[in-house]
Amino acid sequence: MGIWWANYIVTKEMESEGMELTEFYNAINVDVNVVIGRLGLTERHLKKYLGKFRNNQEFNKMSKAVEEKDYTNVEWAAHTLKGVASNLGLNLLQGTCQQMVDSVRSGNTDEIEALYKIVAVDYEKVMGLLAQVEFDE
């Protein structure tokens, strides 16, 4: 018959240039296998959640709240974001969000602005990396 399909497959592979999950997690210093092991699910599941995470509104809510100095909502957004981040193994985001929550709770609101900048940086990094991941839509 001839291997007419071989070309087809090779071409297909060359086409997809998206990042794989392992790369994504390596870029944020997390062992993807640990995350998958803990969740007891498959890579497909994790990808699904990460895909959903891209659409989360928490960071926007946090930004708005920081601007309006609405510290209750800052705490809420940070708390929620932290929870999601921890479940998905996005450790760097989890840490800064926890600090944010602690700051508001201890009444140390001057730190908030500074912490927010750090959260923003971490968040941008994660989102930036996520944008490069190949998601099956």
Added chain:
Amino acid sequence: MKKEKALILIVDDQEMNRALLSDMLEDDYRIMEAADGLEAIELMEAKTTQIACILLDVRMPNMDGFEVLTRMKRGHLLEQIPVIMISNDDSPQSVEKSYSLGAADYINRPFNNYIVKKRVENTIFLYQKTKTLTELVAEQVAEKEKNNANMITVLSAIVEFRNGESGNHTLKIRIITEILLECIMRKYPQYELTYSAIADMSNAAALHDIGKITIPEEILNKPGKLTTEEFAIMKTHSAVGADMLDKMRDLVEYNNMFEYARQICRWHHERWDGRGYPDGLSGAAIPLCAQVVALADVYDALTSERVYKPPFSHETALNMIYNGECGQFNPQLLEALKEIGNTLQDKIMQNSLHQDKLFDTQEISNEILVKKDVLSERTISLIEEERTKYQFLAALSNEIIIDYDVSTDIITFSEKGFTELGLPLSVEHFKDNLDKIKLISKEELSDLFEKVHATTPMMSIIREQYEIVQQNGESAWFEVILRSMWTRDIVPGIKSVIGKIMNINEQKVEIQRLESLVERDTLTHLYNRISAQRRIEHILKAANGKTGIYIFLDIDNFKHLNDKNGHIFGDRVLLRIAEIISNNIRIEDVAARIGGDEFIIFIRDIASEDVAVNQIERIYNAFENIMEEQKITVSMGVSIYPADGTGFAELTDYADKALYEAKNRGRDQYIFYRDIS
């Protein structure tokens, strides 16, 4: 048949979290989701009996997790559905609040598949066990009541058969009695009625006319009015019935029901004003059960057909009773009758159709569970709560907690014991496995055991200190504090021992340092007078006649030296003397500075007095070249133990005299006491 998967409700405002948990659990359970507290409550109320477990977040809009727990408790849903908190917030306050509001468990984030599954599984299992238990008890109760009821039905049927009465008189008396008693229980709590008592009284009511067996049939079934004599005979049925039951005391299990039956039999014809029979009791002297049956009997007699009368209507009967036409009754009972009056007929109809559901077995079984030896659900959950708090706080504390239970012979240590000291987390059959504890020697351990056994309920705490090698290889001082817990028996025994192990190394080391400070001269670090005396006396006590040398030494012309060269020079001299002394004695000997420029040296366990002389010569020569800048000399007075004396005071005195002589003879020499005595 495939068993249906249990239903779990997941409550969290974040879709991601719900999705995560759902994915983890969907293989083994059916999943329902809610995005906030309000939704959750609605779902719960709609599907109460189907939900096996709820996973509940704390932070949600509209209604948070705490509010949900509170609502559930109020609606008695917490008793049926276990709640596991899934929150981001694991601060101790949040955890404690959840538990105190009735949560069954707490799962932290990030979620771990295995843990989540296991917790859900275990929690559901536990709750089902409790439910099954309650159901079992209810079943048993129902069985028992049914058996009771059956037996009595048989008896009553016999009586009724002879009576020629129809219309299920006994059954109706039981029903009316029960309904009346339930109403009294609600209205008049001072009677302290319980569901169990009501069941017993109602069953007993069926036996109220058992005495009629002895009444001749012609009188029993006479259609017309009874003569005085006939009536007298009829009246005996109450006393006779009571006697019959009384005689049964040795034959049957004479429980509450029988006693009620006896009372009812004898006194169900007494009246409130004392004009009843056979004893003419009045007022509260008539037991409540008899009063109620009396009223029920009258009501039923009025509303049923009898050989001597047709049935009256419900209203007529009530009126006749209220008007006192059938004798006087307890006004409270009449109030109760008034209250249920309208519904009485219906209830009789209902209940007589469902004879086996005469009593509220659910309530009775609840009461049984509340009695002394069996714990109520509430108590069990309180105990669970305390245990959880205790474990949680123990884990937080920095100490190693010990818990030993005598009856199970199991000892447990908190995790810190493992990480710091390599202790096992638990040891079974502890008494036989003491060697599993490798921290202290077997003797020390047995000794500790004995001390624990010697405690009493009043003096229950012991403290011991041990030097223990830790996991990191370093040894440190630890204090073990133990307290024995006692049973409440007449002769109390130890039922458990609790305690902790604390690292006291810092304090110990500090104390040792302070002790040595107290014992020593600050400048030279030789012993001071007091501790020198103590030590020497100690040595003398154990000396057993072995020769010892006591030297009293002082620096010649020290004051002059000090004045001429200054105190700093003086201090240097003192230090130098101390150094020379230390270099020329052994550890077991004692060297002290007892003031100014005076020193004592005690050398123990010398072979013989000749050796002693050599020693003195040697020591004296050691002071040959004290300081380079200047010639400094010392004088020494020497007394020998035991040759010169055996006590500290003696030896001191003699050495002192010898020193004095040395000074007199021009200093820079040593004198033996025996040479001048």
